[in-house]
Amino acid sequence: MYKPSYGYFIIMLIMIFGVTACGSTDINNYKSEKTVSVKDQSTGNYRGEKVEKAQNIASADPESLQDDDFEVSYRSHKIDKNTDIKELIHKWGYSEGFEANNRGYNSGNGTYRRWSLSYPNYEEPEIRFVVLSKIELEGEELVDGESYLVAVSLENPKFKTKRGLKIGDTLGKVLQLYGKPSIVTNGSLLYSKNGLHLRIQWDTETEKVNNIFIEYNMEKSVKQQRSADYVEEGAQPDPDLEPYTIQREQSFTTTLNGWGEVKFISTLKDEDTDDLIQAKFFLEANDEKHVENKILYEFPEFYGNNGKMIDRIKAVSFKDLNQDGRTDIVIIADYITGVNAHGIETLPVAGIYFQKKDNTYTTQPELDKSINQTGHNRTLQNVIQYVNKQRINVQ
Incomplete structure (x- = not known):
């Protein structure tokens, strides 16, 4: 079951700095208008929006939580x-x-x-x-x-x-x-x-x-x-089970070299685990031999995790990026940078899986780092154009 991880403590620090910034900016100094990132439910995108002075937010330094903060009273x-x-x-x-x-x-x-x-x-x-x-x-x-x-x-x-x-x-x-x-x-x-x-x-x-x-x-x-x-002995369950939840809008049936027609499954760790919400990707069988969900392959760690709290999988693309005849996979996610009085704030993060000669996948951490540090991570086109200019050799 849940065990605090190193990543969990990292995100705790991120949240502390993120919300501390909120505490000092959105709470203590909430006297001027501020542009914040707010999610547009009709498009799923984030929009800049002027937010007026919040009269109901005062300077506050709440006491640390105690066990009795989790108590409630009903019918006395x-x-x-x-x-x-x-x-x-x-x-x-x-x-x-x-x-x-x-x-x-x-x-x-x-x-x-x-x-x-x-x-x-x-x-x-x-x-x-x-x-x-x-x-x-x-x-x-x-x-x-x-x-x-x-x-x-x-x-x-x-x-x-x-x-x-x-x-x-x-x-x-x-x-x-x-x-x-x-x-x-x-x-x-x-x-x-x-x-x-x-x-x-x-x-x-x-x-x-x-x-x-x-x-x-x-x-x-x-x-x-x-x-x-x-659970049938030896069966490999659908990642809907512990501890991941399928992100169906970013899961696809596709054909990959060496795998044939498969299901590419995007998942996020279930927030009910109270752990760091991170992304995980799988290949699942897509044929009559496997009536039940069968995990064929689990992808390596997504670069976007890296101590971050993932909010959503934003985009997925299947493309040969280094012209070696094999199918590579580009993924963009949004991760949480903090919270203010109007919701969460996010930034994009991209990662690439390169297919190897044995048809499994690997990552290029230095390339992923460069993509994100240079800001070529906002759209699939940004990522693809940047990577096409690099020399990438995958064995």
Whole structure:
């Protein structure tokens, strides 16, 4: 399961400097207009935009997180990592809509089921509890056995966190109350301490908080549930499984030398792992012999990772760059440089995979470094034109 990596600590430093800059510029000195990078949802691109003085952001130096910052109160009952879910059910029942919503089912297998308990009902919930239960046989009926609270989601603005944050508050207020996040993604800030995680999600158009999600036992639940999943011996699973998620808009069926027709799969590490979100690429079988997903090849480390938090895979191109008759692959991603009161800030990063004589792929780190340092990394055409001028020999 998750183990802090060197890259994780690097990105922590990047976030500290990035958000510290936000703290001093966007919070302490937010008296002048500033052009920031904001994502246009219609195009997926980032646009420069003048942002007026944010009246609701004051100079702040929030206290460091404590365990009780992850506690919430509902119906005068304290909710924390030790909450007994069966005690809550005994007090409040299952609420209206439980059976109609397939008993709150989210996912499961023959050993565990992950489900949600919503109050006061499932149609207009104020709060939602995510639970993992071991499935047990009681007579001839399957029932929830040992259960524990995985996470809680605040769904209504009348409920606040310990520091007073609620749905509808601005991103600026999040930074004012909590300061530097542990991890930043587009639309989400994560604050962590001692295995507890406060995930604050905001609408990238309105720049207001639309969900507050507190994780108490997420890592434990993911490990238990996945360890019980049936995986055929010797099978190589689809990278949708732990810990990567397919980026389908940048995954393609293509024909490569020595491989024939294959699926090129772009993935990002699942942000629920609470690790550094990085890119990984695979070749997957695309024939009738492999009805199920079969990983044929895992590409080397992407240059764009290199201690960076990847926001998205931006572009992929298949082209013979060094005229050796083999198919090379150009990839451009956006990585996160920081966060301000209006969202995340990103920059592009490019990397190239050159196909070798044995049909596997390799990288040229010095060339990748040069592409990015000279700014020839913004479009596929930029990269290709720059590389065409270089002498590249790949064995």
